[in-house]
Amino acid sequence: MSTATTHDAHHEHQPSGIMRWLTTTNHKDIGTLYLLFSLLMFFIGGAMAMIIRAELFQPGLQMVNPDFFNQMTTMHALVMIFGAVMPAFVGLANWLVPMMIGAPDMALPRMNNWSFWILPFAFLMLLATLFMPGGAPAGGWTLYPPLSLQTGMAFPFLIFAIHMMGMSSIMGAINVVVTIFNMRAPGMTFMKMPLFVWTWLITAYLLIATMPVLAGSVTMLLTDKFFNTSFFNAAGGGDPVMFQHIFWFFGHPEVYILILPAFGIVSQIIPTFARKPLFGYSSMVYATASIAFLSFIVWGHHMFTVGMPIKGELFYMYATMLIAVPTGVKVFNWVSTMWKGSMTFETPMLFAVAFVFLFTIGGFSGLMLAITPVDFQYQETYFVVAHFHYVLVTGAIFAIMAAVYYWIPKWTGNMYDEKLGKLHFWISCISVNVLFFPQHFLGLAGMPRRIPDYAVQFTEFNMISSIGGFVFGLSQLMFAYIVFKTIRGGAKATDQVWEGAHGLEWTLPSPPPYHSFTTAPEVK
Ligand code: CU1
Numbered sequence: 001m002s003t004a005t006t007h008d009a010h011h012e013h014q015p016s017g018i019m020r021w022l023t024t025t026n027h028k029d030i031g032t033l034y035l036l037f038s039l040l041m042f043f044i045g046g047a048m049a050m051i052i053r054a055e056l057f058q059p060g061l062q063m064v065n066p067d068f069f070n071q072m073t074t075m076h077a078l079v080m081i082f083g084a085v086m087p088a089f090v091g092l093a094n095w096l097v098p099m100m101i102g103a104p105d106m107a108l109p110r111m112n113n114w115s116f117w118i119l120p121f122a123f124l125m126l127l128a129t130l131f132m133p134g135g136a137p138a139g140g141w142t143l144y145p146p147l148s149l150q151t152g153m154a155f156p157f158l159i160f161a162i163h164m165m166g167m168s169s170i171m172g173a174i175n176v177v178v179t180i181f182n183m184r185a186p187g188m189t190f191m192k193m194p195l196f197v198w199t200w201l202i203t204a205y206l207l208i209a210t211m212p213v214l215a216g217s218v219t220m221l222l223t224d225k226f227f228n229t230s231f232f233n234a235a236g237g238g239d240p241v242m243f244q245h246i247f248w249f250f251g252h253p254e255v256y257i258l259i260l261p262a263f264g265i266v267s268q269i270i271p272t273f274a275r276k277p278l279f280g281y282s283s284m285v286y287a288t289a290s291i292a293f294l295s296f297i298v299w300g301h302h303m304f305t306v307g308m309p310i311k312g313e314l315f316y317m318y319a320t321m322l323i324a325v326p327t328g329v330k331v332f333n334w335v336s337t338m339w340k341g342s343m344t345f346e347t348p349m350l351f352a353v354a355f356v357f358l359f360t361i362g363g364f365s366g367l368m369l370a371i372t373p374v375d376f377q378y379q380e381t382y383f384v385v386a387h388f389h390y391v392l393v394t395g396a397i398f399a400i401m402a403a404v405y406y407w408i409p410k411w412t413g414n415m416y417d418e419k420l421g422k423l424h425f426w427i428s429c430i431s432v433n434v435l436f437f438p439q440h441f442l443g444l445a446g447m448p449r450r451i452p453d454y455a456v457q458f459t460e461f462n463m464i465s466s467i468g469g470f471v472f473g474l475s476q477l478m479f480a481y482i483v484f485k486t487i488r489g490g491a492k493a494t495d496q497v498w499e500g501a502h503g504l505e506w507t508l509p510s511p512p513p514y515h516s517f518t519t520a521p522e523v524k
Contacts, residue, residue, distance in 0.1 A: 034091025102185025274341030362390030383443025434468025
């Protein structure tokens with residue numbers, strides 16, 4: 001380090017190196033930390049998926065023993081949900097929410113630092129369970145008792161890790177709410193806020209309402225195992241099905257926590273590349289709020305086969321199907337935004353358009369699963385696995401990738417490699433369908449999920465799925481390469497990266513915060 005730099009650092013009392021990142025209260029730094037952490041977890045969770053697909057490449061047991069396989073499915077889900085997707089969205093919120101509403105930073109910057117730095121310790125503890133006697137949790141990410149109570153030494157570490165993830169999420173959500181309520185620039189009324197801000201505000205409420213419920217349910221598991229309570233123990237007068245009710249009261253809003261910010265991202269990107277303002281701005285806001293409300297009253301659709309009064313089954317079926325209405329409004333609005341637009345297909349737009357198409361496939365298979373009598377056939381089959389991977393991979397993760405390509409020029413000042421970005425998109429888009437589409441057929445034919453071996457008639461579709469999986473996994477190395485190459489240098493990005501390139505100043509918000517780089521709900 002040069003003398004001048006040392007002097008400056010002392011002069012401004014700004015720590016440098018590792019201390020800068022440990023003590024930062026800057027929303028951009030913290031956003032970057034979240035996004036890099038998310039990328040790391042994406043590869044760790046991805047490696048687990050590769051082990052799963054390698055074992056399922058052919059029938060019989062060749063790579064791993066059944067217990068380790070179950071540890072992989074459980075840990076893959078926990079790492080991807082709590083380590084990859086949620087932190088990516090919080091990272092995007094940190095970078096974008098203050099910029100989009102004209103605020104200098106998040107409202108609670110010191111808590112913001114703490115929200116992030118809890119996470120690496122939570123995941124260190126969760127991943128450490130892989131090396132403990134008895135291995136990592138293997139009862140599925142939903143932690144149903146009594147199976148989850150069979151977890152050995154890892155159990156208390158799992159519960160504590162979940163508590164820490166929950167604390168991180170709740171603090172992050174409180175920060176988003178307080179920032180949006182208190183720090184909007186003059187003129188930035190609620191109904192002028194960019195859609196990403198709106199979807200995150202609603203997501204933050206879902207987080208604050210449901211993460212404590214998850215914390216309560218896992219604490220009851222903990223006391224059942226170690227303190228002789230019987231919340232979920234039938235022998236002691238408890239009810240194991242009660243856990244499923246409590247878990248899914250958290251779990252279903254959680255799936256919307258994993259997708260609403262993605263809706264916001266896509267609502268920012270499509271207008272830019274269609275060169276039209278977003279169609280139906282206010283209906284987007286109301287649709288998001290409706291989806292969030294309905295998400296609290298549909299949890300029973302995860303439990304159609306556990307035994308429920310017929311009126312309960314019907315209520316959850318109709319309530320679940322009702323969510324298709326506001327979701328349909330959103331898809332209609334995205335398509336209408338593109339309608340007669342002057343479209344170009346740079347990498348962010350490719351991922352956004354693929355999102356609209358492929359997320360909708362996941363939406364339709366969700367609608368199929370919502371139909372109670374039909375769910376009796378699909379329950380615990382690969383059809384369910386296909387469904388939620390369309391929603392989470394071609395939905396949430398494609399939107400996150402769209403966001404990274406769209407905003408990385410603003411974050412780094414450098415333009416990413418468009419040729420490589422498009423290549424990454426096409427390889428990902430084709431391979432992800434090769435990976436997940438055959439799983440619909442496997443599920444309809446009766447192949448169960450969470451099983452390391454299968455009957456021979458499932459071989460071909462599993463081989464196809466595994467090949468798609470390996471190509472998809474490898475192609476994400478290209479994503480990491482593009483990202484780090486952009487961070488290190490490259491062509492300088494222009495001031496108005498996308499708008500400037502296309503003369504699109506008229507799509508800026510009204511009134512525009514001078515440093516906003518989003519598109520407008522309406523043209524004035
Ligand atoms: Cu659900």
